[in-house]
Amino acid sequence: MYNSYSILSAIVVAIFLQYVFSLSLTAQPAVESFFESSDSFFKKYTDDGKVDYQSIINDAAINPLITVIENIPSIDNQNKKAFLVNAYNLWVIKKITKEYPVSNVQSIAQFFNKKDVTIGGSQYSLNQLEKENILNEFKDPRLHFVLVCAAVDCPPITNYSFTPENLEEKLEQQTKLAINDRQFLKSMGNQYSLSQIFKWYRFDFGGSKQSVINFINKYKSKEIPSDASITYYDYDWTLNDLVTNIGSTLNGKSSNRYVVSAAIPKGQYEIKLFNNLYSQQTGESPNKLRRTFFTTTLTALYGLFNGFNVGINTRYRKVLNEFGDTTPFHVLGSLGSSGRQGITAFGPQIRVAPFPSLKNFSIQSSYVFAIGDELEGNGQKPFIDWNGATWITQLFNDHTISPSFSLFTELDFIIEDIGKSDKGALNRFSTPATVILSYFPVRNVTIYGLSSYSPFWSDTYDYFYQYGLGSKYQLNPNFEIEVLVNKFVNRFLKEANGNAATYNLGFRLTF
Numbered sequence: 001m002y003n004s005y006s007i008l009s010a011i012v013v014a015i016f017l018q019y020v021f022s023l024s025l026t027a028q029p030a031v032e033s034f035f036e037s038s039d040s041f042f043k044k045y046t047d048d049g050k051v052d053y054q055s056i057i058n059d060a061a062i063n064p065l066i067t068v069i070e071n072i073p074s075i076d077n078q079n080k081k082a083f084l085v086n087a088y089n090l091w092v093i094k095k096i097t098k099e100y101p102v103s104n105v106q107s108i109a110q111f112f113n114k115k116d117v118t119i120g121g122s123q124y125s126l127n128q129l130e131k132e133n134i135l136n137e138f139k140d141p142r143l144h145f146v147l148v149c150a151a152v153d154c155p156p157i158t159n160y161s162f163t164p165e166n167l168e169e170k171l172e173q174q175t176k177l178a179i180n181d182r183q184f185l186k187s188m189g190n191q192y193s194l195s196q197i198f199k200w201y202r203f204d205f206g207g208s209k210q211s212v213i214n215f216i217n218k219y220k221s222k223e224i225p226s227d228a229s230i231t232y233y234d235y236d237w238t239l240n241d242l243v244t245n246i247g248s249t250l251n252g253k254s255s256n257r258y259v260v261s262a263a264i265p266k267g268q269y270e271i272k273l274f275n276n277l278y279s280q281q282t283g284e285s286p287n288k289l290r291r292t293f294f295t296t297t298l299t300a301l302y303g304l305f306n307g308f309n310v311g312i313n314t315r316y317r318k319v320l321n322e323f324g325d326t327t328p329f330h331v332l333g334s335l336g337s338s339g340r341q342g343i344t345a346f347g348p349q350i351r352v353a354p355f356p357s358l359k360n361f362s363i364q365s366s367y368v369f370a371i372g373d374e375l376e377g378n379g380q381k382p383f384i385d386w387n388g389a390t391w392i393t394q395l396f397n398d399h400t401i402s403p404s405f406s407l408f409t410e411l412d413f414i415i416e417d418i419g420k421s422d423k424g425a426l427n428r429f430s431t432p433a434t435v436i437l438s439y440f441p442v443r444n445v446t447i448y449g450l451s452s453y454s455p456f457w458s459d460t461y462d463y464f465y466q467y468g469l470g471s472k473y474q475l476n477p478n479f480e481i482e483v484l485v486n487k488f489v490n491r492f493l494k495e496a497n498g499n500a501a502t503y504n505l506g507f508r509l510t511f
Contacts, residue, residue: 031079034068038086039161041065048476049156050242051093053100066094070118082162084119084134085146089157091117091126092150096239101400105150106237112149141204141215142171144197145178152265153195153236155184179219183267183511192228196235236265236306263353263362264510266303270311273298273507279328280493280500287323291382292331294318299349299366307353313366315345319384328503343371344385365393388417388427404441410434412454430456444474450486464490466502482506 041061045052056062069087095116099108112126124133130147148157155178162170178184186193198205198212205215209230217223264270279292294317301311320331320339335341347368355361369389377383391414398408410433417427432454439447448470456462468486475481484504493500 030068030072031075031083034065034072034083035086035161035163037068038065038090039163041090042157042159042161046157046159047242048478050240051096051150051157052242053093053096053239056093057097057100062090062094062097065090070121072120074120079164081134081138082164082167084129085143085162085167087119088126088129088134089146089148091129092148095126096150103239104237105239135201135204139204140171141201142175144201144204145175146171148240150240151235151237152240153184154240157240176219179216180221185216185220186233186267187224190225190228191231192224193231193233196232199232234266236267238265238306263307263309263351264301264303266306268303269509269511270301270309271299271509275505277328277331277503278488278500279331279502280488280498282493282496282498285325288325290320290322290326290328290330292320292322292328293384294331301349301351309351311349311351313345313347313349313368314343315368315385317341317344317384319382321382328501338382340381340384342384344375345369345390346371347389360399361395361397363393363395365391367391386417386427388419391415391418404439406438406440408434408436408438410436428456428458430454446472446474448472450484462491464488468502470504478510480508482508 045056045061069090072083075083095108095111096102096105102108105111115123115125115128117124117126117129119129119133134147135143145155146158146162148154155174158170158174160166160170184195194212194216198216202208202212205212210226213224213226213228213230274297276295276297277292278295279290281288281290283289296316297313298316299311299313301309304310318331318335318339318341320335322330322338331339345368347366349364349366351362351364353362367389370385370387372385374381374387375383375385376387393413395411396408397410398406400406412430412432412434414430414432415428416430432452434450434452436448436450441447449468450470451465451467453465454463466486466488468484470482470484472480472482482505484502484506486502486504488500488502490500492498
């Protein structure tokens with residue numbers, strides 16, 4: 001015969017088991033819904049390993065996912081690994097949006113160590129979540145290639161959610177992609193420079209140099225020799241921000257060619273090819289004279305250090321003088337005796353971000369030497385360029401007005417024909433000032449208006465000003481195309497009742 005205590009105990013146990021069972025039934029659809037919702041989130045707000053933080057803030061898109069993570073009642077073993085990977089990446093994004101705009105993860109105090117991450121009602125830091133709850137529990141080194149720390153040197157974030165069904169396949173895939181990425185694992189001959197991940201977490205990969213090499217060689221298409229020299233390159237903590245490739249003013253990665261207000265990151269290359277067609281027409285029929293210059297400028301920069309870039313600048317030019325009713329684009333064809341062409345300048349270039357606290361300010365300077373004879377022309381040859389060297393120093397700064405607008409300013413100091421003037425050291429000195437207002441209607445399109453004024457400081461004061469409209473389309477985060485048309489005015493044109501315009505086509509590649 002049961003006493004009253006035994007009956008009461010049985011009732012309590014039954015209620016408890018029913019509660020636990022109801023929790024598990026509630027948690028299961030919540031977890032499944034989380035995988036679906038997070039997959040939609042990553043597809044919409046990530047691209048090519050970058051995150052569109054500004055759009056996430058505008059849409060408050062991450063908040064429902066974080067609410068699920070914070071309140072999930074329980075996670076069964078089948079779902080736990082995939083759930084925690086997604087939860088980690090989402091919490092990293094959430095913490096960035098709280099501080100945005102920010103250019104560098106490490107500029108956020110205690111970003112990885114502050115216990116402000118909630119999962120199922122329990123508090124963690126990002127470091128605890130990563131090391132204790134994920135890496136230590138599952139002991140899978142491939143997880144290092146799917147846990148993303150919001151920096152450009154992290155393995156790239158995926159545009160999909162990890163699920164129990166796809167996790168094994170995606171762990172293999174992302175590990176292989178990272179290890180065969182030449183920016184993630186760099187080599188020159190028998191010297192290999194590895195990500196700091198292999199140093200910080202070396203015990204996850206076996207602890208020794210050989211065990212790290214053995215792990216890498218499981219996935220690398222061309223194996224590392226056992227006698228290879230191994231070093232670890234400095235980690236670039238610059239934010240993995242997609243918007244910086246589509247018009248934001250942080251980190252110097254904007255797609256708009258004018259928004260170059262910070263140095264490119266260490267180890268990155270930037271190549272620009274900019275074509276400028278300037279054409280002016282003076283006089284009246286049948287004695288109209290059109291002078292047209294087509295200039296192709298090629299610049300290549302390399303991030304030698306964070307905040308310091310080095311490179312080259314070269315200029316190719318065609319010039320054509322014609323009488324009569326002609327078009328500016330005749331210069332692109334055969335020149336005949338009225339034109340000339342050739343490489344006219346070449347020299348070094350640097351870009352410096354001198355103040356770490358001013359991420360959107362930089363100084364660029366190039367010194368190009370004249371190439372060719374009689375560039376300024378004679379009775380038989382037209383002017384094509386200056387006989388002397390040219391030194392250009394540019395100060396760049398930009399400011400985000402709103403998520404859709406940014407304002408860029410530039411002040412240049414230009415000395416032309418150095419050493420070839422009759423007066424000695426220099427010939428022409430000018431200080432152009434430029435203002436550009438950019439508008440970003442959609443993620444990969446920029447529309448901008450430009451206004452520029454340039455005074456020439458010489459015995460006789462001169463000037464020019466120009467204004468125009470441009471647009472840029474970003475094919476992918478590393479390649480972009482730009483077009484720009486400007487109206488051009490100076491004193492000579494006004495006195496001669498002439499007109500002038502520029503037509504521009506630019507390309508920019510980063511890698």
